[in-house]
Amino acid sequence: xxxxxxxxxxxxxxxxxxxxxxxxxxxxxxxxxxxxxxxxxxxxxxxxxxxxxxxxxxxxxxxxxxxxxxxxxxxxxxxxxxxxxxxxxxxxxxxxxxxxxxxxxxxxxxxxxxxxxxxxxxxxxxxxxxxxxxxxxxxxxxxxxxxxxxxxxxxxxxxxxxxxxxxxxxxxxxxxxxxxxxxxxxxxxxxxxx
Amino acid sequence: xxxxxxxxxxxxxxxxxxxxxxxxxxxxxxxxxxxxxxxxxxxxxxxxxxxxxxxxxxxxxxxxxxxxxxxxxxxxxxxxxxxxxxxxxxxxxxxxxxxxxxxxxxxxxxxxxxxxxxxxxxxxxxxxxxxxxxxxxxxxxxxxxxxxxxxxxxxxxxxxxxxx
Numbered sequence: 001x002x003x004x005x006x007x008x009x010x011x012x013x014x015x016x017x018x019x020x021x022x023x024x025x026x027x028x029x030x031x032x033x034x035x036x037x038x039x040x041x042x043x044x045x046x047x048x049x050x051x052x053x054x055x056x057x058x059x060x061x062x063x064x065x066x067x068x069x070x071x072x073x074x075x076x077x078x079x080x081x082x083x084x085x086x087x088x089x090x091x092x093x094x095x096x097x098x099x100x101x102x103x104x105x106x107x108x109x110x111x112x113x114x115x116x117x118x119x120x121x122x123x124x125x126x127x128x129x130x131x132x133x134x135x136x137x138x139x140x141x142x143x144x145x146x147x148x149x150x151x152x153x154x155x156x157x158x159x160x161x162x163x164x165x166x167x168x169x170x171x172x173x174x175x176x177x178x179x180x181x182x183x184x185x186x187x188x189x190x191x192x193x194x
Numbered sequence: 195x196x197x198x199x200x201x202x203x204x205x206x207x208x209x210x211x212x213x214x215x216x217x218x219x220x221x222x223x224x225x226x227x228x229x230x231x232x233x234x235x236x237x238x239x240x241x242x243x244x245x246x247x248x249x250x251x252x253x254x255x256x257x258x259x260x261x262x263x264x265x266x267x268x269x270x271x272x273x274x275x276x277x278x279x280x281x282x283x284x285x286x287x288x289x290x291x292x293x294x295x296x297x298x299x300x301x302x303x304x305x306x307x308x309x310x311x312x313x314x315x316x317x318x319x320x321x322x323x324x325x326x327x328x329x330x331x332x333x334x335x336x337x338x339x340x341x342x343x344x345x346x347x348x349x350x351x352x353x354x355x356x357x358x
Binding site for chain 1: 196212
């Protein structure tokens, strides 16, 4: 049951238009020519990273666990993280990236421990990063030590998730979240360790 | 105007694509064709856009009408609010390629139309409650509660289907 929100998000992710289609359609609609997609993507990405990280504001937004959804700098942080994610090309890089993102969400959740709704959102996001990281880890990838390290890091974050999860009052009132229980994360970690 | 449209486009392309995608039997080619037509239509009318209507509500209405026309031209009578349930029939070719229909999809199809609409808007299409409020003409708070209730019903239906 707890997997429903996650399953729906998986379906949503599968229903995302490709970058190539989205870029071509925009160019077609506005009558502008598009530079080669890869170049455009790289240039835009680098520009965003330079602009954001080059400014004190961007650096603060990225580094501060206090910047979460609803904060004025949240979009800056979200943008930097998205660009960072786009540069994770290989399975290993993607798995490591999602572990980092899970760690960030957990740090944020631990900071906002008194705000249940905020913690619920962050834990939901952390669980999603966990799934994405596991999903990027094909069997035997890429070498045993790297895989073991990623699984160990996931285990650490899974423990933090479990602690934060158990602190949440599990009522069914407005705003409560459909969160995967820590046992599911533990089961998946055990599967990975086999 | 191009810059404004580009911003509008980037805010809405994913959600409108998903709105169409889940209503054409998850057929990527058909979805891309229809979404292209929707945004070309939107660009043509963008300069006369009524600022009193939210952008999300405006493009959602265009997409809804365009899909209705698409089915009308194909001489298919479809209630777009019921479409998730109808996916199996309309997109049968695509759906048959899938290994099996999951309990979740069956449960989603069993939900009341209003509940299904809330769940699909929030979780499948990715709308926030504020955008949903401007599209559906209800308060964000009321929609949040209603969506939560709809999710509980969905969970209950899923459990029932898995139990059978």
